[in-house]
Amino acid sequence: MLSQHAINIIKSTVxxxxxxxxxxxxxFYEMLFTSHPELLNIFNHANQKQGKQQTALANAVYAAALHIDRLEAILPVVKQISHKHRSLGVKPEHYPIVGQHLLAAIQEVLGDAATPEILQAWAEAYGIIADAFIGVEADMYHQTETQKGGWSDFKRFRIARKVKESDVITSFYLMPEDGAPLPTFEPGQYISIKLExxxxxxxHIRQYSLSDAPGKPYYRISVKREDPMADRPEGKVSMFLHQGTKEGDAVLLSAPAGDFTLDQQDSRPVVLISGGVGLTPMVSMLQTLTATNPERQVTFIHAAQNGQHHAFKGSIEELAIQHPALNVYWCYDKPTASDRAENTFHREGYMTLDWLQSVVPTSAASFYFCGPVPFMKTINNALREWGIPEEDRRFEFFGPAGSL
Structure with a gap:
């Protein structure tokens, strides 16, 4: 337990x-990777270059300081990050290394303002927070390894099939090399794939949502090829998966993880909203809902540039034919002439609150959404304006957690 004196000191640094x-x-990251370059085998290099990881960690440290007198308030965040740590292979021995370099970075950046008293208070607080992470992650490692078909760390899989879903998205069907049965997962969870x-x-390690329902003899991920753009380089891992792998190749996978999951005990209507490749966890949720609870009312809304970028369109429309309780809607912001001629979408442009209210039958529902951050901000603001409670607005970031 932190003393009240230490708590006061830390809150004064907010x-x-x-x-x-x-x-x-x-x-901190500069110092960490200089001293321990082997940790570059764990961290996402692209997120480092783009500053996403630095911002995410800064937000986490700020939240820890702000809530240091009631750490239970950040326990959901601890669990969310712990899922990612477990899927990446973060271990207890990494925490002292991180603590050492984090305190050194605080001291270097703040200079004389980082008094010995402040550094000591932060050292004590870091120890308590690290212990919380280590404890939560130990339970996760144990549960993952001891579940039916489970394993620890990374396991060899084969790419059984590659299927092109759109001009930019390809699905990879991954089967364990040893032929063992696969552990189940919660719709919405992801796996980590490690590549040389x-x-x-x-x-390189990347995390991809599972895009099929549980209970299959394979795990499926559906990966968008991140082409180079003016504001970012190409996605090295996505390009390699698309262009540098073939059926039969071996990859390393961690067991499924993540807390963005479908609440299957909730009987209320559910609304699944996605943008771009953010539809992958939604497809897993949708397939599970139609298979296990076909009477539950589902509204599936997806935004894409146009039909050429739209993955799983045909299979989802087929589900809608088979399940009267499912309604689907497509939004294209850059429809092609073919899209217009064939009338294959329901809205041209971006989603707005008025339009959402016109297609979603009730606000008394659970809302799940995923996609690019600007898209999620728009959806979150619209749902908040509609009066949807925070607990009914559930979302997932691809990459380090940000803020909506």
Missing amino acids: PVLEIHGTTITKR IPGDTYT
């Missing part, structure tokens, strides 16, 4: 962290 948090975390890309010193 305004400083609000201003200098990202500078501290940027310096020729010419690169370090391995």
